[in-house]
Amino acid sequence: MKRLLILGTSALAALACAPAVLAFCGFYVAKADTKLFNQASLVVLARNADKTVLTMVNDFRGDPKEFALVVPVPTVLEKGQIHVGERAVVEHLDAYTAPRLVEYFDEDPCRPRMLSPLRSAPGMMAGAKGDAEARAKSLGVTIEARYTIGEYDILILSAGESAGLETWLRENGYRIPAGTSAILGSYIKQNMKFFVAKVNLQEQSKLGFTYLRPIQMAYESPKFMLPIRLGTVNAAGPQELFVYALTPRGRVETTNYRTVRLPSDVEIPLFIRGEFPRFYRDMFAQQVKKEDMRVVFLEYAWDMNWCDPCAADPLTPDELLQLGVFWVDQRPTGPAIPGPRSPRFAPGGAVDVFVTRLHVRYDAAHFPEDLVFQETADRAIFQGRYILRHPWKGTEVCEAAKRYREELYRRADREAQTLAALTSWSIDEIRKKMRADYGDLPGQPRKWWQRLWGG
Amino acid sequence: MRGAETGPGRSQPLTEQDPRLYQIAVLAALLLYGMAWLDFDVGPERTMAILGTALATQYVCGRIWGLAAFDPRSALISGLSLCLLCRTNEPLLAVATATAAIASKFALRWRRKHVFNPTNFGLVVMMLVTGQVWVSPGQWGSAATFGFLMASAGCLVVTRARRADVTLVFLGTWAALLFGRSMWLREPVAVPIHRLESGALILFAFFMISDPKTTPDSRVGRMLFAGLVAAGAYVVQFVLFRTNGFLWSLAVASLLVPVIDWLLPGRRYRWPSAVAPTETGLGAHPDRERARFPSALERSSA
Structure with a gap:
């Protein structure tokens, strides 16, 4: 049996069909009258001891003028603590951690087994200042800092009470949905500050980017959490969040919600090769439903030094540094160890980074609290891995081949049942699609009475 | 008992x-x-x-x-x-x-x-x-909390209502702290309720802090102890922002038990099955009780 192809599906690819105007983590509030709509966001959390670097990527595809972001942050950030990063690095991390398809080819049962070298294909990547401050002060809002970084105009606000902050945000063109005030108030009382960003159109056109780059912030705080409550207010339906944690010790999990491994290492029918993003989306939706939308899913937990099979190369030390992994030495790196081999190892030698990919679909009813995390010492590896097994198509006749063909039908039926259970797709549809690979499958045995009148 | x-x-x-x-x-x-x-x-x-x-x-x-x-x-x-x-x-x-x-x-x-x-x-x-x-602490989820709570509460009702004071005072103090915090922060009531719907909390309240062998001997002492553990857990979770506040808090509070027992003496707990038939007619004095009622450990060595 040999493994030939690995297909990953990144979070971005899987969600590519989602409607535009996405917002980040629910922290985004649209400016002006654009319909508020939050759907997917990607967050990278690089954390060691109490030092955290947070990278936020959004799928915002609307008019940059409409873009606005409000994030509660634990401290006032200096200019040097904020950075605009490169989207490609996050996309690489996303691809590296993506659930993956692996293919195996059955061997000729009439011949003794021979081990073949492994090959893999690259993953499928988805690609008037004084007045303003006086007014702010009268509302109890303090503009702690004001920066233009990259294409963003950024303010760090602190506030005395939520009504003042809400008024300030409204007066400054942020459309705040009803119900936000109470949540802002709870963050104010916890002494949190507010990171508020808009796109500076002049800077954006100077820089020439057609998309919004990820905003990064570095801070030191014992709080290991993500504030998701603001986002649940303006969301039209549940939101999608991917959290990629980079930590030195081991796997990261939520402490106030259950963290559950996504079903993995299951054999599914061959036609999924052409429908993997759809499979991933529907399987995830089904698992969310099964768990009553009350859990956080673990999709990947791995030592960053290698992968097997690889949906994408491990990140280089330089890329890790860009994502905020400050405890990795900067050193000259070559390209990833070349060749379509699996496993692959990280270039630049061993790094002390464990990556955890969490995926959560949430709304206010099922996730009333912000997500709180802890880093565990668990270095057990886990990946979302789905297996395609190509049948042997030889025509030789031997006793083993006969047994193989009998087993093949049973296996095909198991695959159909597995797929139906994972995705809640119709089993009849699945069997119909499987005919191309297996011919007619036996399916359900005919009932005794079906023989009587041709039923 | x-x-x-x-x-x-x-x-x-x-x-x-x-x-x-x-x-x-x-x-x-x-x-x-x-x-x-x-x-x-x-x-x-x-x-x-x-x-x-x-x-x-x-x-x-x-x-x-x-x-x-x-x-x-x-x-x-x-x-x-x-x-x-x-x-x-x-x-x-x-x-x-x-x-x-x-x-x-x-x-x-x-x-x-x-x-x-x-x-x-x-x-x-x-x-x-x-x-x-x-x-x-998140491994329990909140789905089965109610059943777990019932089974645990059954534990109190069926077997050791006398020592329910630790559990009840702890849960009461913890709930009051959570609701108080959420009221102060104007958080919706769903937040403290979600925090209470925790299997980890129930396991701790009914099976760990309630351990009659390590809690103070007197009822007042136990109530004080339970309140201290709840307050300590709150500090760990909401002031220091660390996980497993219950465990850290209980470990530290356990060190205070000898002091509480000294200040507020009471009768030493003994597992009921360990009570020998002749050991009845207890006096009220704790020291005398201790002499008659050494812990199960000591008794079985006798």
């Missing part, structure tokens, strides 16, 4: 049986449920290793400290609790945790009473010392 209630010639009614049997049943059921439905990161081998180590340590320490009889019940409770809570990649560390837990009962004593709840001690020490042991 009052000695007078289990006097000579009286058979114990079911409701006055050793509460540990009910606890063992509930913990074992929880473990099976967790392994089968909640994907707890503990397999049959690990379970066997922890339980086997706990029992073996109880036996060996019992021999070393000269106990006459081997009583597996407390060790089983500690072992089952560790299976539910202790997580590590290293099987040897799980074994070491179980050993430390049970051995602490024998080694760390103050005035004929062990200082720490064994499970609590094992977990806290191994988390501190090795950095390779962790507890996953």
Whole structure:
């Protein structure tokens, strides 16, 4: 049996069909009258001891003028603590951690087994200042800092009470949905500050980017959490969040919600090769439903030094540094160890980074609290891995081949049942699609009475 | 359990049986449920290793400290609790945790009473010392909390209502702190309710802090103790922003128990099944009670 192809599906690819105007983590509030709509966001959390670097990527595809972001942050950030990063690095991390398809080819049962070298294909990547401050002060809002970084105009606000902050945000063109005030108030009382960003159109056109780059912030705080409550207010339906944690010790999990491994290492029918993003989306939706939308899913937990099979190369030390992994030495790196081999190892030698990919679909009813995390010492590896097994198509006749063909039908039926259970797709549809690979499958045995009148 | 209630010639009614049997049943059921439905990161081998180590340590320490009889019940409770809570990649560390837990009962004593709840001690020490042991408070989810609560509450009603004070005061204080915090922050009521719907909280409240062998002897002392543990857990979780506040807080508060017992003396708890038929007619003086009613450990060595 040999493994030939690995297909990953990144979070971005899987969600590519989602409607535009996405917002980040629910922290985004649209400016002006654009319909508020939050759907997917990607967050990278690089954390060691109490030092955290947070990278936020959004799928915002609307008019940059409409873009606005409000994030509660634990401290006032200096200019040097904020950075605009490169989207490609996050996309690489996303691809590296993506659930993956692996293919195996059955061997000729009439011949003794021979081990073949492994090959893999690259993953499928988805690609008037004084007045303003006086007014702010009268509302109890303090503009702690004001920066233009990259294409963003950024303010760090602190506030005395939520009504003042809400008024300030409204007066400054942020459309705040009803119900936000109470949540802002709870963050104010916890002494949190507010990171508020808009796109500076002049800077954006100077820089020439057609998309919004990820905003990064570095801070030191014992709080290991993500504030998701603001986002649940303006969301039209549940939101999608991917959290990629980079930590030195081991796997990261939520402490106030259950963290559950996504079903993995299951054999599914061959036609999924052409429908993997759809499979991933529907399987995830089904698992969310099964768990009553009350859990956080673990999709990947791995030592960053290698992968097997690889949906994408491990990140280089330089890329890790860009994502905020400050405890990795900067050193000259070559390209990833070349060749379509699996496993692959990280270039630049061993790094002390464990990556955890969490995926959560949430709304206010099922996730009333912000997500709180802890880093565990668990270095057990886990990946979302789905297996395609190509049948042997030889025509030789031997006793083993006969047994193989009998087993093949049973296996095909198991695959159909597995797929139906994972995705809640119709089993009849699945069997119909499987005919191309297996011919007619036996399916359900005919009932005794079906023989009587041709039923 | 009052000695007078289990006097000579009286058979114990079911409701006055050793509460540990009910606890063992509930913990074992929880473990099976967790392994089968909640994907707890503990397999049959690990379970066997922890339980086997706990029992073996109880036996060996019992021999070393000269106990006459081997009583597996407390060790089983500690072992089952560790299976539910202790997580590590290293099987040897799980074994070491179980050993430390049970051995602490024998080694760390103050005035004929062990200082720490064994499970609590094992977990806290191994988390501190090795950095390779962790507890996953989120593993329970909130789906089965109600059933768990009922089973645990049953534990109180059926077997040891007399010592329910610790659990009830702890839960009451904790709930008051959570609701108070959320009212102060103007958070919706769903937030504190979600925090209370925690299997980790229920396990702690009904099976760990309530351990009658490590809580203060007097009722007032126990209530004070329960309040302190709740307040400490709040500080760990909402001021220091660290996880497993209950465990850290209980470990620290346990060190205060000798002081509380000194300030507020009371009658020492004894497992009901350990009450010998002749040991009835208790006097009110705690010291005299202690003389008559040494702990189960001491009695069985007698």
